[in-house]
Amino acid sequence: MxxxxxxxxxxxxxxxxxxxxxxxxxxxxxxxxxxxxxxxxxxxxxxxxxxxxVSVEYLKGYLIAECRWCGNKFVLTSDKDKDRYFYCPYCGRSPLTFKTK
CATH class of the missing domain: 1.10.260 (434 Repressor (Amino-terminal Domain))
Structure with a gap:
């Protein structure tokens, strides 16, 4: 990326x-x-x-996901991760919001 x-x-x-x-x-x-x-x-x-x-991760080109429920953020290392992380790895709920910054 x-x-x-x-x-x-x-x-x-x-x-x-x-x-x-x-x-x-x-x-x-x-x-x-x-x-x-x-x-x-x-x-x-x-x-x-x-x-x-912006965050360093965003500047490097990574996509940031944020859980709408628990508020935790995590970095997706590839576009394929967007499909893989439909559920939050912290609380297990969905949907996630994909941040641009």
């Missing part, structure tokens, strides 16, 4: 140079992250997630 750095940058109407200045990461490095030619370190993922106000 593809990370969402470029998508979120464009949603905020920022260029690579503008984002680079805001998060203090060289724009050529950000470009490599966006195109998945290079993987950020955990602290870089966290800095970008904080800037975009």
């Amino acid at each position: 593809k990370n969402r750095i470029k998508e979120l940058r464009k949603d905020k109407k920022l260029t690579l140079v503008e984002l680079s200045k805001k998060v203090q990461i060289p724009n050529n490095t950000l470009s490599q992250y966006e195109n998945e030619k290079r993987k950020p370190k955990l602290e870089t993922w966290q800095a970008l997630a904080n800037f975009f106000n």
Whole structure:
């Protein structure tokens, strides 16, 4: 699954140079992250997630499921998991809500 750095940058109407200045990461490095030619370190993922106000998991491209009943959230590692987790693994109830952030 593809990370969402470029998508979120464009949603905020920022260029690579503008984002680079805001998060203090060289724009050529950000470009490599966006195109998945290079993987950020955990602290870089966290800095970008904080800037975009999303979770690191969401930024990495994962889907987040949340139980409507108990409120627990968990990360789905593939699109196939969406069908597999019709019931909450914590309380066993359904349906689940699939979060975008």
